[in-house]
Amino acid sequence: MYTKTILICDDDEGILEMLAIILEGSGYTIIPVQNSLNIYETIEREHPDLLLLDLWMPVLSGDQVLRSLRNNPQTHELPVIVISASRDGQKIAEEAGATEFMSKPFDLDFLLQRIHQYLN
Amino acid sequence: MNSLQNGAFDLSNETTREDFNLLLKALDASISGIILTDNRLPDNPIIYCNKAFEIITGYDRSEIIGHNCRFLQKEDRDQKERAILRDAIKNGKNCVVDIRNYKKDGTFFYNELFMSPIKDENGKVNYFIGVQNDVSLRKKAEQDLRKQQELMEKRVAERTQSLKENEDYLASIVQTVRESLIVLNPEFKVLSVNDHFLKTFKVTTEDTEGRLLYELGNGQWNIPALKELLESILPTNNPVEEFEVEHDFPYIGKKLMILNAHRIELEGQYKDRILIAIEDITDRREIERRKDDFLSIASHELKTPLTTIKGLVQIMQRMVPPGLDEKFSSVLDKTGVYVDRLNNLIAELLDVSRIQTGNIELHKDLFDFDKAVHEAVETIQVATKSHQIKISGSTNENVSADESHIVQVINNLLSNAIKYAPDHKEIDVYLSRVSNFVKLSVKDRGMGIRVEDHKKIFDRFYRVGDIQQRFPGMGIGLYICDQIIKNHGGTLWVESELGQGSVFSFTLPLNKHAA
Ligand SMILES: Cc1cc2nc3c(=O)[nH]c(=O)nc-3n(C[C@H](O)[C@H](O)[C@H](O)COP(=O)(O)O)c2cc1C
Numbered sequence: 001m002y003t004k005t006i007l008i009c010d011d012d013e014g015i016l017e018m019l020a021i022i023l024e025g026s027g028y029t030i031i032p033v034q035n036s037l038n039i040y041e042t043i044e045r046e047h048p049d050l051l052l053l054d055l056w057m058p059v060l061s062g063d064q065v066l067r068s069l070r071n072n073p074q075t076h077e078l079p080v081i082v083i084s085a086s087r088d089g090q091k092i093a094e095e096a097g098a099t100e101f102m103s104k105p106f107d108l109d110f111l112l113q114r115i116h117q118y119l120n
Numbered sequence: 121m122n123s124l125q126n127g128a129f130d131l132s133n134e135t136t137r138e139d140f141n142l143l144l145k146a147l148d149a150s151i152s153g154i155i156l157t158d159n160r161l162p163d164n165p166i167i168y169c170n171k172a173f174e175i176i177t178g179y180d181r182s183e184i185i186g187h188n189c190r191f192l193q194k195e196d197r198d199q200k201e202r203a204i205l206r207d208a209i210k211n212g213k214n215c216v217v218d219i220r221n222y223k224k225d226g227t228f229f230y231n232e233l234f235m236s237p238i239k240d241e242n243g244k245v246n247y248f249i250g251v252q253n254d255v256s257l258r259k260k261a262e263q264d265l266r267k268q269q270e271l272m273e274k275r276v277a278e279r280t281q282s283l284k285e286n287e288d289y290l291a292s293i294v295q296t297v298r299e300s301l302i303v304l305n306p307e308f309k310v311l312s313v314n315d316h317f318l319k320t321f322k323v324t325t326e327d328t329e330g331r332l333l334y335e336l337g338n339g340q341w342n343i344p345a346l347k348e349l350l351e352s353i354l355p356t357n358n359p360v361e362e363f364e365v366e367h368d369f370p371y372i373g374k375k376l377m378i379l380n381a382h383r384i385e386l387e388g389q390y391k392d393r394i395l396i397a398i399e400d401i402t403d404r405r406e407i408e409r410r411k412d413d414f415l416s417i418a419s420h421e422l423k424t425p426l427t428t429i430k431g432l433v434q435i436m437q438r439m440v441p442p443g444l445d446e447k448f449s450s451v452l453d454k455t456g457v458y459v460d461r462l463n464n465l466i467a468e469l470l471d472v473s474r475i476q477t478g479n480i481e482l483h484k485d486l487f488d489f490d491k492a493v494h495e496a497v498e499t500i501q502v503a504t505k506s507h508q509i510k511i512s513g514s515t516n517e518n519v520s521a522d523e524s525h526i527v528q529v530i531n532n533l534l535s536n537a538i539k540y541a542p543d544h545k546e547i548d549v550y551l552s553r554v555s556n557f558v559k560l561s562v563k564d565r566g567m568g569i570r571v572e573d574h575k576k577i578f579d580r581f582y583r584v585g586d587i588q589q590r591f592p593g594m595g596i597g598l599y600i601c602d603q604i605i606k607n608h609g610g611t612l613w614v615e616s617e618l619g620q621g622s623v624f625s626f627t628l629p630l631n632k633h634a635a
Contacts, residue, residue: 014424014428018428021435085424104426104427105423105426105459105463107434109434
């Protein structure tokens with residue numbers, strides 16, 4: 001059976017691990033990416049169904065990533081949930097074209113519910 | 121008095137006994153204490169005292185005969201009069217001292233002591249006579265008078281001094297304040313500037329005083345905002361306060377300044393002069409900005425691991441196998457609650473910093489007030505099993521405000537209502553429209569707040585006395601709420617009495633023309 005793939009991009013290892021546990025437990029395939037520089041190539045290769053994206057990351061920030069994804073016809077429609085602990089995150093995320101914004105720390109149930117919604 | 125003949129005593133036997141008794145009676149009638157000591161005996165003991173001495177000191181003669189007189193000093197031995205007495209005794213001289221003495225019952229009195237040697241024909245001192253008077257009242261009056269005089273003298277001196285120094289003083293203040301000051305005549309010609317001005321703007325007195333403000337330093341003060349201020353606002357007799365100007369100066373670069381300007385309204389030679397105070401806040405702003413940045417980064421960094429912890433706790437909650445001890449899940453639930461609390465604290469920290477520096481950012485949007493309130497209440501109700509929150513009334517209005525901040529205020533009021541009324545299950549939320557405002561009230565039936573504390577609870581870091589001990593953690597929440605509501609042009613207040621529950625209300629203005 002084909003399982004949906006979620007790419008998680010966050011520079012914090014703890015978050016990656018935690019999200020992997022819960023999302024794998026919910027039956028998704030998880031691809032964690034800690035260095036945002038690798039994200040395009042990973043997307044190219046894996047074709048994820050949804051992206052969980054952090055905002056504040058070294059070198060290449062989440063909104064930069066998001067903007068170039070939105071400019072690319074192949075990823076133009078990709079559901080992207082931006083998660084950030086930054087106060088101004090919501091505004092930045094919306095302007096960059098996020099499908100949804102969630103501030104850290106988020107509620108797992110809520111996150112799962114939204115993911116299910118986007119993937120079905 | 122038969123033995124007294126032409127000023128000399130006739131000591132023939134018949135007269136002496138009678139006269140002796142008469143003299144003793146006279147001594148006892150004296151209001152001064154009188155004693156005799158025998159200097160030939162060791163330690164100069166008392167051999168006689170009259171009635172008045174007994175009355176003044178409160179001792180009976182039987183208790184003191186044979187003692188040295190120093191017992192009257194009790195423990196108060198550290199007085200210079202003591203040395204004077206000792207000297208006089210050693211040298212067989214007279215002396216008068218006011219010495220601090222104590223009666224038998226311990227009462228203090230000032231003893232005016234006259235002491236004098238009684239010498240034999242060879243000049244040898246055999247006896248001393250002491251005459252004592254209780255002069256406490258006089259002494260006190262003297263002391264009071266002296267104090268009064270000193271005070272008067274001091275005042276006069278101060279007054280003279282201050283008058284004399286007044287001018288120097290004012291001048292030196294003007295020179296030392298860490299603010300730049302300029303005095304202009306009504307035609308904007310510079311009359312004087314202080315040192316700080318010279319230093320800050322790197323100019324000399326010569327190229328400043330006597331010249332037109334706008335022409336100083338190649339027109340570097342020809343700042344449109346300043347011109348506007350001086351030429352249109354000041355003449356209306358309104359002082360200009362806290363006027364912020366940013367200007368790029370040659371040599372010293374970009375400066376952020378606060379200007380206060382005043383027109384002097386005194387009649388006479390100073391009339392219509394203009395006083396301008398300039399505070400350079402470039403550095404302060406920079407520091408504030410860095411503090412904000414620091415707190416932003418710190419709170420971001422703190423929230424990241426917190427997110428992981430919160431997630432992991434939630435994962436554990438899902439993994440609890442059925443049939444496991446209740447305690448286990450209750451511990452997990454509590455962990456979740458405290459993680460949330462920590463998260464709130466971190467957010468508040470940042471809020472306070474931003475409010476203090478006036479950097480609270482409002483993203484105003486038009487939203488359905490009633491709907492937002494219902495949603496906020498629902499969210500809290502889901503997480504709160506202990507209390508019933510009931511909403512009544514409605515505003516049927518859209519307000520232009522920062523929704524997330526307003527929701528933050530509602531959440532804060534609700535969680536306080538829950539936290540501070542642990543034994544009373546009902547909380548009422550009431551919505552209404554009052555004139556051109558919407559109003560929301562949160563009513564609890566909890567412990568209430570004393571009237572004296574109604575204003576204080578909105579202070580930063582204030583917590584109501586003993587409530588703090590029983591219900592810690594009200595912290596800075598209300599301060600932040602108050603600031604948020606104020607920034608929206610509304611008010612937040614409380615109505616409450618001790619033991620009668622509290623009603624917290626806020627209003628928000630309806631702006632019909634907005635958006
Ligand atoms: C006649 C006479 C009367 C004295 N009366 C007093 C007195 O009323 N109160 C007192 O404090 N000392 C009085 N003195 C002084 C003390 O007896 C003593 O000489 C003084 O304290 C200094 O000595 P000292 O340092 O050994 O105490 C009197 C001394 C003499 C000789």
